[in-house]
Structure formats: structure tokens, C-alpha cells
Amino acid sequence: MKIEKLFPLGGPVPEEDIVDRENFLNSLTTRLLGGQSITLAGPRRIGKTSLALEVLRRLKKEGCYTAFVDLFRISDRRGFALSLIDACLENRTGITKTASELIKNIKNIAGSASLALKLRDLEIDFRLLERDRDEDRLLDYALDLPDVLAGKEKKQMVVVFDEFQEASRIAGREIYKKMRAHFQMHQNVSYLFLGSKEDLMKNIFATSKQAFYRFALTLPIPPIPEDAWTEYIAGKFDSAGFGIDEDSIREIVKLTGGHPQDTMIVCSEVYHSLLETFEKKLSLETVRIGYERALHALSPLFDRIIDEINENPHSARVLKRIARRERVYSRKERPNNIKRAIDFLMAKGIIEKSGRGVYKFTEPMLQEYILRQLS
Ligand SMILES: Nc1ncnc2c1ncn2[C@@H]1O[C@H](COP(=O)(O)OP(=O)(O)O)[C@@H](O)[C@H]1O
Ligand SMILES: [Mg+2]
Structure with missing residues (x-):
């Protein structure tokens, strides 16, 4: 059997794989x-x-x-x-x-x-x-x-x-x-x-x-909506002859936040673990395995991003707080320093505003990676 590349990774995606x-x-x-x-x-x-x-x-x-x-x-x-x-x-x-x-x-x-x-x-x-x-x-x-x-x-x-x-x-x-x-x-x-x-x-x-x-x-570049992702992912696994499981597909998109490349990497790793285990149907278990492998594959890249942030100690501290979902401002630090740290992280595209004084990661997998390093 020829194992095709089911999900495009790395370079620009061909027309038929552009989701939404x-x-x-x-x-x-x-x-x-x-x-x-x-x-x-x-x-x-x-x-x-x-x-x-x-x-x-x-x-x-x-x-x-x-x-x-x-x-x-x-x-x-x-x-x-x-x-x-x-x-x-x-x-x-x-x-x-x-x-x-x-x-x-x-x-x-x-x-x-x-x-x-x-x-x-x-x-x-x-x-x-x-x-x-x-x-x-x-x-x-x-x-x-x-x-x-x-x-x-x-x-x-x-x-x-x-x-x-x-x-x-x-x-x-x-x-x-x-x-x-x-x-x-x-x-x-x-x-x-x-x-x-x-x-x-x-x-x-x-x-x-x-x-x-x-x-x-x-x-602004609009995010890819969850429904567009689930439809695309279901279609892809189906076309490769695998049974679809709605919950598993939702779980993939939940874990990646719909980030374009992260979602593709997780899908690709899920696909490969299905092939390796000869399973015929998507399951939460294979999604978990695929996610772990994808996180591993992304680690060199995430390490580079983290190194860059660590050059700026205020930003590193603020980012950890956002990862833990804590308040970004702290009494021990000058508000100005924190403001600058937030601007820096936003300019780098690492975080985005999700409410008044509330920020979230643009890439939930990076958040998870940082949380694991902290624990
Ligand atoms: N619209 C999309 N639908 C599905 N996957 C996408 C889409 N855009 C990007 N990707 C994924 O992200 C990866 C990087 O895309 P690319 O266009 O090179 O991003 P950028 O130019 O912003 O760095 C692609 O290889 C693909 O895996
Ligand atoms: Mg580019």
C-alpha cells in the first residue's frame, strides 16, 4: 500500500486543502x-x-x-x-x-x-x-x-x-x-x-x-472556524477509508484551537498512528497519541520561541501567568513593565486579547508545552 501524505504540512497548502x-x-x-x-x-x-x-x-x-x-x-x-x-x-x-x-x-x-x-x-x-x-x-x-x-x-x-x-x-x-x-x-x-x-x-x-x-x-487574517475544520478532517479520514468519530474530531480542534499548522500536524500524526496500529476507526485514544507526537514534533520550534521570549524577563513571567490563566498584573511589578511585556507578546503573535485585561495563547499547544515545563 502506498502511504500518501494525507495532510499537507510545512509549505503552502494546495487549493483543495485550504480549509475555509x-x-x-x-x-x-x-x-x-x-x-x-x-x-x-x-x-x-x-x-x-x-x-x-x-x-x-x-x-x-x-x-x-x-x-x-x-x-x-x-x-x-x-x-x-x-x-x-x-x-x-x-x-x-x-x-x-x-x-x-x-x-x-x-x-x-x-x-x-x-x-x-x-x-x-x-x-x-x-x-x-x-x-x-x-x-x-x-x-x-x-x-x-x-x-x-x-x-x-x-x-x-x-x-x-x-x-x-x-x-x-x-x-x-x-x-x-x-x-x-x-x-x-x-x-x-x-x-x-x-x-x-x-x-x-x-x-x-x-x-x-x-x-x-x-x-x-x-x-486581519480571520481564524478558521471550528466547523470548517471538523468537516475537512472528517472528509479526509473518510477519503482514506477510516471510520469517523465526531467526538474525536472535535477533540482535535479543541486541543489545537484550530491553529492552521498545529491542527494539520495533529491530524497527520493521528493518521500515522492509525496506520501503524492497523485501526480502522478514529478514537479519542488515537487522538491522544497523535497529539503527544505532534507536541513532540513541535518542541524544537516551541523551544526557539521560548528562548526568544526569555530574553525579556518581564515577558517570560507574564507569559507563564497567562499559561496558568492567572491575572497578568501583579502588585510586585510596575504596571508599565507588564504593559510593555503584553505588547511585546502580542506583537510576536504569541498571545491575543480575549477580553478586557484578559489574554489567551494564539497557539494552545504552545500553552500546553509551557505548562508542562512549569510543572
Ligand atoms: N487555510 C488553511 N487550511 C489548512 N491548513 C492550513 C491553512 N493555512 C495554513 N495551513 C497549514 O499551515 C501550514 C503553514 O502555512 P503557510 O501558508 O506556509 O503559513 P505562513 O505563510 O503564515 O507561515 C501549512 O503547511 C498547513 O499545514
Ligand atoms: Mg509564509
């Missing part, structure tokens, strides 16, 4: 088509990249040009410029690395002829693409290419920058001003900015001192 979010996807697609630029900020592993890629698939079907640039993978200005150029030109040439093809062919005029012909109207200075040329000119060219391309084709274009907060690491803080200066002139392009460092993203988009102030609308 239909309304949100619709709204994103329509706004971007209408020329509205958008920012989505939220912690890692909640499905930002998956959303963006699905939006691009839908926009493509509408005849839109699209480009996706992941800033996390880029190390310098030239790399940034070339990635954007490649992502833009792929719409025209159908190949992913047009720029390197062009560079390879600079000396081989015959080889480049057909490619160059396809790009003739875009006024690319091929020599600029080579290493050690004027990087600023290359970047300026790249930053305007989406609008030039879309204008020539009389198309709407949507450009996604994933992990946008990395731009300053790649090209220094002044890159935001530069980008804004280019993008605000663009008539045919809307931008979708994704970021996993909420505090940095806020800084880029929300404060008037920063260059992107009011350039894009910031939308």
Missing part, C-alpha cells in the same frame, strides 16, 4: 483586482503564504499578471532586483529564471534572439543584469517593471512580497522609501505585502514617519 477562508479569499481577490494594495501581517504558520498563492492562482484565471517574491530567500539588492524581474518576466516568457537566461546569452547573441525578441518592448539593458553593474539602476528598473509590463499588455498586475519586513535586511531601511516612491506612481499594479513580524510590519505601514504609511490597507 473562501470569503476572505474572495475579498482579497476582488480588492486586488480593483487596484487596492493590501497588507497581511500575522505570525508564522497561520497560512499567509497559502492564502497569497491561492489568490494569485485565482487572479491568473481572471487574466491578471502576477508575481510572487519571497524576500526571505534573498540576500542582497541585486538578488532582490533579479527576483522581481524574473517574477515579472515569467508572465511573458513562461520560464522562471528569465534574467539568468538573458545573462547566459549575452555573449551568445543567436541564443538570446528569440527571448530578447519577446522582451524587446521592455527596454531591458541586458548588461545591467550582470554582476558588478550599477545595482541602484538595476533596482530602479526592477521596481518599475511591474507597471511597465502591465501597461504594455494593458493588464492588471498583482505583485506579492512575502516576508516583506526582510527588505530592510536586504537593502537597508531606506529601501521602503524607494519602493514607495516607485509603487505610488503605478497605475496598473496592486501589491500584497505579507509579513510574519507584526511589530516590524506595523512600523513600516502604520506610523506616519515611515514610507508606507497609508499605502496599503491592513486586513
